[in-house]
Amino acid sequence: MNCPRCGRAQPPDATPGVFCVHCGQFLVRTRWVALPPESSAGQSSPPPRRGRYTGPPRYLAPPRWGFPALPWQREQPEAAPNSASAAAAHAGLLIPLLRGVALLAAVAGAAEIWRYVLLLRSRGQALGAREVAASDALVEAASWMCTVMAVAVGVYLLVWVLRVIEAAAERSGVRPPRSRRTVLLGWLVPGLNLSVPGSVLAEVEHAALGRPPGERPRPSRLLRLWWALWAANVVLSVFTALWSLRTGVQARANGVELHAMVDLLAAATALVTARVVAWLTALVGPPRAIPLPRVVSVREPARTDPTPASTVLPR
Template sequence: MGPPCPRCGRQAPAGGGPFCPFCGRYLAALRWVAEPPPSATPPRQVPPRARYTGPPRYRLLPRWGFPLGPWTPSDPEPERPDPLVGARTILGSLVPLLWATAAVALLAAGAEVWRYVLLLASRDGALRAETVAASDALVASAGTVAPILTVVVGVLMVLWTVRAAQAAGEHAQVRPSRSTRMIVLGWLVPGLNLSVPGSVLAEIEHSAIGLPAERRPRPSRQVLVWWALWAASAVLTAVVLLWSLRTGVQARADGVVLHAVLDLLAAVTAGVTARLVLRLTRLLAPAAPRRREVLLRVGSASTAPEQPKGLSAPTVSTA
């Protein structure tokens, strides 16, 4: 059977020709396709395949790609700095500056003593202008450098105390009894600076040694000596400041003596402070003991029956 007629819908018999035997409709399906002439579109050119020359090479470092380093979350938690590392870092600058302060304070004390000797000598006669000028220059130089070093050392000492107190609390797994604000105020506020710094250093020593947290801290002799020197220096500083308000020749002469004593006390305090902070930092981070084997003697074969015959057993000691 042929295809149905699209006009009448009857099925044309097979072999009946291209026209419907019933209505005469052309039975072939017509589909019009519009195509451009061959001259309208140029032939498609296939680009030749390039020869492989190896992996890509860059003259400069490419800016694309994954960043170097391990994977990190999008919002990482800020890492809390290690207080012990901070204390040891500050110690590297604090100890040399403390010894420098002690040296300058000794120089200032010597300059004040020299000035006092010149004052005593001036009672019997006139002094040479060069000698007086040299003495004044030495006093002025030492009196300018010493306060600057003292301020720098004071700032570093406060920072070291804060870091050392936090490190001692972590070492003993306890919470520090004083906050950072209280430690700073304890160093700066007159009156409080006579008791708070010594108490904080005693607590640092107590925690660094590993004593029980519930036991009351008992400062060592070194801490007590430093505490006494610090309190005496603070009190004598106030006395010297008040004494400078007095007028008169005798008051100025006594002021020279007080300045010399204060400079000498400051030098001793700086030296003791350097040794104390170094000791406390070493208590917080003790160095690993270094052991080495030393050959003491070579024993006979009878002293080591497990050794083969003819061999001796050396005696080794760990030092």
């Protein structure tokens, strides 16, 4: 048999097949016949009608197929939370709480100022019973609420401080310079709480910024401001508590002034503390990838030449 493509005869000793041993052409002659589709040959049957929707399927017994009754699971297990993530989680709740303390302290300060205004008015005229009762109720409610919330937030602040100390030490690769017991005593013992809290936060800032461990910490302006407000608040609170032991009309009037100053100073300290918490938490946290703009091309201003010049910088 000769190949229809190359015209060469197939060798007699070749294995019989349907392809040419020389060029691979199909040797069997074929004839293509076009036929109409089956639906056109006879009468087309109408499409089946879609039944009415009767609701979801119902089962007489619970089906055995479906997903297993297991909670959602990740493909890769999450990494164990470190001190930086724990500090960030605590800061997310601590910052609004500090702002709430600042708001309550401001309300308590306004109530004390209102009481002092009533004392000044009482020197020349009689005061209404309702007005005096409302002032006393506002002072008592605001002062107690502010005190209770300040104590609770102060305890939570200590929890954040311990976490952020560990996170700063892990970030700088050194051990914390103070133990937990030393930190807690420095924040709670009168006298020590004037210097230890500022020193602790300065050490955290120093370690988080990656400065040499043997260098003396230099606190930032925000931290120095917080340190001054904290110390002034502690001193003024102790002085006001001792002044409240005195008797006499003038001593009580001066006590109202001191309480107003303590409340307003506490409001300012709480606001600055929220800023410090956000600042130090951002320092010990992981660095964020910030996409920077990239120059692709630089075009010169329009010229009289119809062909503008452009320079493409390599990426």
